[in-house]
Amino acid sequence: MATILVADDEPHIRELVRSTLEREGHRVVEAADGREAADALAHEPVQLAVIDVMMPEVDGFELTQWLREERDVPILLLTALGETSHKVRGLRLGADDYLVKPFAPEELVARVEALLRRYRMRADGALDLAGLRLLSDTYEVEANGERTSLPPKEFQLLFTLAASAGRTLSRDKLIEEVWGYDYAGDERTVDVHIKRLRDKFPEDIYPFRIRTVRGLGYRLEVNA
Amino acid sequence: MATILVADDEPHIRELVRSTLEREGHRVVEAADGREAADALAHEPVQLAVIDVMMPEVDGFELTQWLREERDVPILLLTALGETSHKVRGLRLGADDYLVKPFAPEELVARVEALLRRYRMRADGALDLAGLRLLSDTYEVEANGERTSLPPKEFQLLFTLAASAGRTLSRDKLIEEVWGYDYAGDERTVDVHIKRLRDKFPEDIYPFRIRTVRGLGYRLEVNA
DNA sequence: GCCCGCCGTTCACGCGCCGTTCATCTTGGC
DNA sequence: GCCAAGATGAACGGCGCGTGAACGGCGGGC
Numbered sequence: 001m002a003t004i005l006v007a008d009d010e011p012h013i014r015e016l017v018r019s020t021l022e023r024e025g026h027r028v029v030e031a032a033d034g035r036e037a038a039d040a041l042a043h044e045p046v047q048l049a050v051i052d053v054m055m056p057e058v059d060g061f062e063l064t065q066w067l068r069e070e071r072d073v074p075i076l077l078l079t080a081l082g083e084t085s086h087k088v089r090g091l092r093l094g095a096d097d098y099l100v101k102p103f104a105p106e107e108l109v110a111r112v113e114a115l116l117r118r119y120r121m122r123a124d125g126a127l128d129l130a131g132l133r134l135l136s137d138t139y140e141v142e143a144n145g146e147r148t149s150l151p152p153k154e155f156q157l158l159f160t161l162a163a164s165a166g167r168t169l170s171r172d173k174l175i176e177e178v179w180g181y182d183y184a185g186d187e188r189t190v191d192v193h194i195k196r197l198r199d200k201f202p203e204d205i206y207p208f209r210i211r212t213v214r215g216l217g218y219r220l221e222v223n224a
Numbered sequence: 225m226a227t228i229l230v231a232d233d234e235p236h237i238r239e240l241v242r243s244t245l246e247r248e249g250h251r252v253v254e255a256a257d258g259r260e261a262a263d264a265l266a267h268e269p270v271q272l273a274v275i276d277v278m279m280p281e282v283d284g285f286e287l288t289q290w291l292r293e294e295r296d297v298p299i300l301l302l303t304a305l306g307e308t309s310h311k312v313r314g315l316r317l318g319a320d321d322y323l324v325k326p327f328a329p330e331e332l333v334a335r336v337e338a339l340l341r342r343y344r345m346r347a348d349g350a351l352d353l354a355g356l357r358l359l360s361d362t363y364e365v366e367a368n369g370e371r372t373s374l375p376p377k378e379f380q381l382l383f384t385l386a387a388s389a390g391r392t393l394s395r396d397k398l399i400e401e402v403w404g405y406d407y408a409g410d411e412r413t414v415d416v417h418i419k420r421l422r423d424k425f426p427e428d429i430y431p432f433r434i435r436t437v438r439g440l441g442y443r444l445e446v447n448a
Numbered sequence: 449g450c451c452c453g454c455c456g457t458t459c460a461c462g463c464g465c466c467g468t469t470c471a472t473c474t475t476g477g478c
Numbered sequence: 479g480c481c482a483a484g485a486t487g488a489a490c491g492g493c494g495c496g497t498g499a500a501c502g503g504c505g506g507g508c
């Protein structure tokens with residue numbers, strides 16, 4: 001499990017996040033503003049930071065910026081409802097993901113796990129799921145004892161789906177992860193890459209499949 | 225295995241580095257600043273030094289400089305994210321490699337092993353891989369019972385790939401290792417040398433091959 | 449000191465892969 | 479059955495990389 005920094009000036013939000021993450025087995029370090037957060041980061045080995053945008057003293061943006069320069073820690077921003085500009089600004093500063101308040105605890109857990117998986121993978125170069133292994137430094141997929149080499153976009157798409165296996169990801173979300181939040185092209189490009197992945201990994205042969213959730217997006221399922 | 229000096233003023237970083245390296249079978253000597261480090265070096269036979277740039281009293285730069293003048297020990301610098309100037313300054317002073325904090329333990333291990341291999345090779349003049357032997361004294365490659373003499377750049381390129389066999393190295397990284405961090409020329413020069421190596425060591429005859437990972441770089445693979 | 453060959457680098461060209469778009473067909477929900 | 483959303487097949491354009499060649503510097507041989 002991981003040690004996670006939670007920076008928010010509202011005590012009950014901190015409490016909610018803490019209990020949610022601790023129930024998952026993580027260790028939580030709290031901070032009420034950016035200053036406290038920086039302080040905690042100096043003394044604790046933190047693997048992920050959950051940061052509220054609106055904080056007194058040093059706000060979430062400043063903290064994000066500082067963290068990006070100083071540490072290689074995934075950042076999950078908490079933004080208020082409707083503040084789209086906050087989301088964009090946060091991502092531009094280097095945040096990895098964002099969550100709109102109020103949020104469902106399950107949503108928080110899912111995003112935290114996805115971020116941890118992603119960073120862990122980047123670290124050791126491989127992501128493991130049941131019967132599936134993604135090798136990031138060769139863009140290869142290992143399954144059924146075979147190795148398949150993939151083009152960059154296909155690999156990253158599959159990887160993003162795999163990092164959030166079991167959750168449905170919208171095209172928007174996938175584009176943001178694989179192409180970057182400022183991608184200008186067509187949403188439908190995702191479909192084509194999905195198809196190519198499905199062609200390369202037919203579900204009756206490989207232990208996973210990419211399922212379409214009509215109106216929502218795609219999800220990777222590991223075969224039972 | 226080796227005895228490794230770890231100099232960092234942050235205890236949890238020292239602890240992380242220690243546990244990571246000890247898990248690999250190395251012995252670790254700790255120091256909280258440059259002064260302690262110099263002290264330890266006087267009493268311990270150290271084969272490698274992991275040094276944080278930012279330390280009180282005597283900082284990483286001074287220590288690096290001193291070490292370069294006094295000892296022939298590989299130096300791995302730890303620098304803060306975004307401090308490119310630190311990286312350059314460190315390399316200029318004679319550091320062998322750098323790692324941006326915070327880092328993945330696997331990354332640390334990979335770099336430490338690569339440095340030890342490189343220095344061990346320089347010491348006894350040879351690097352051995354399965355069925356492949358690189359003689360640094362003469363820039364010769366021994367394989368299939370034959371010896372082939374190589375031009376300097378080709379040899380160093382092959383050597384760099386071999387020292388990190390199994391890992392993909394970007395053109396950037398290869399240039400930094402072979403040509404130096406301040407090389408100004410074209411990235412594609414690497415390609416040409418790769419081609420010449422491939423011509424000299426066809427994979428159906430020699431027990432290794434240089435593989436292209438599109439969009440990432442090159443990697444040396446030892447044939448199974 | 450001159451010539452010649454080696455070696456590092458650059459350049460131009462071409463191929464094939466890959467990302468993207470578009471048009472058309474299929475599917476699924478109401 | 480209608481409409482919207484997704485699947486599919488094809489085409490195209492760009493770009494990454496491989497490759498052959500040329501050029502210039504440097505050092506060694508005579």
